[in-house]
Amino acid sequence: AQRVTQPEKLLSVFKGAPVELKCNYSYSGSPELFWYVQYSRQRLQLLLRHISRESIKGFTADLNKGETSFHLKKPFAQEEDSAMYYCALSPGGGADGLTFGKGTHLIIQP
Amino acid sequence: DGGITQSPKYLFRKEGQNVTLSCEQNLNHDAMYWYRQDPGQGLRLIYYSQIVNDFQKGDIAEGYSVSREKKESFPLTVTSAQKNPTAFYLCASSFTPPGFHGYTFGSGTRLTVV
Numbered sequence: 001a002q003r004v005t006q007p008e009k010l011l012s013v014f015k016g017a018p019v020e021l022k023c024n025y026s027y028s029g030s031p032e033l034f035w036y037v038q039y040s041r042q043r044l045q046l047l048l049r050h051i052s053r054e055s056i057k058g059f060t061a062d063l064n065k066g067e068t069s070f071h072l073k074k075p076f077a078q079e080e081d082s083a084m085y086y087c088a089l090s091p092g093g094g095a096d097g098l099t100f101g102k103g104t105h106l107i108i109q110p
Numbered sequence: 111d112g113g114i115t116q117s118p119k120y121l122f123r124k125e126g127q128n129v130t131l132s133c134e135q136n137l138n139h140d141a142m143y144w145y146r147q148d149p150g151q152g153l154r155l156i157y158y159s160q161i162v163n164d165f166q167k168g169d170i171a172e173g174y175s176v177s178r179e180k181k182e183s184f185p186l187t188v189t190s191a192q193k194n195p196t197a198f199y200l201c202a203s204s205f206t207p208p209g210f211h212g213y214t215f216g217s218g219t220r221l222t223v224v
Contacts, residue, residue, distance in 0.1 A: 001169075004152075006152075009150070034212060036212070036213075043215045043216070043217055044200065044202075044213075044215040045212075045215070046211065046212030046213065049210075049212065052210070086152060086153065092207075095140075095141050095160055095204065095206045095207045095208060096158065096160070096166070097143055097155040097158045097166075097168055098153075098155070098213070099155070099169075100145075100152045100153040100154075101152055102150060102151060102152035103152050
């Protein structure tokens with residue numbers, strides 16, 4: 001069965017500093033990887049998908065199949081980035097459910 | 111506000127009773143999902159449905175049941191067989207495949223067994 005690991009429960013960085021939220025996965029095939037975000041008092045929402053290869057709100061994530069990682073990065077953190085971030089995996093596009101990591105709470109200090 | 115509605119927001123249940131959580135969407139999504147969220151555990155998939163009158167077990171289906179009689183609705187019943195029902199329950203929906211927009215999540219129902 002597939003698994004997603006987010007090793008950091010909490011990550012605190014100062015505004016303007018680089019951010020990297022780690023995500024490692026285990027799956028024997030070629031999965032699709034996602035990052036979901038939940039801001040305070042808002043619903044969980046999609047941040048980005050690896051196949052889109054785009055930058056959303058300054059965040060990027062590259063799928064590294066050799067290291068089975070999908071780390072989320074932003075060069076300069078902003079206070080509004082404070083949120084709960086979940087990495088998720090789907091074996092086949094997501095229609096059969098996503099496997100989520102346990103999440104990382106990102107706090108950006110002023 | 112919109113798209114996918116979960117009700118009620120808070121629910122209390124006595125031990126031994128079944129309880130049904132509602133999830134309704136007006137997004138014309140084909141697929142719907144139920145997740146359970148416990149502190150420090152992330153989201154775990156309970157059941158999902160890709161089409162009306164069909165659904166599949168997720169990773170933690172024991173003690174739960176669902177139905178999908180209408181495209182818009184995917185109610186979850188927490189039965190008395192569920193040993194640890196106190197949790198936060200999230201419903202989601204998507205197109206098949208989810209595509210650019212991914213899943214749309216509801217605001218959740220917090221179930222407490224008293």
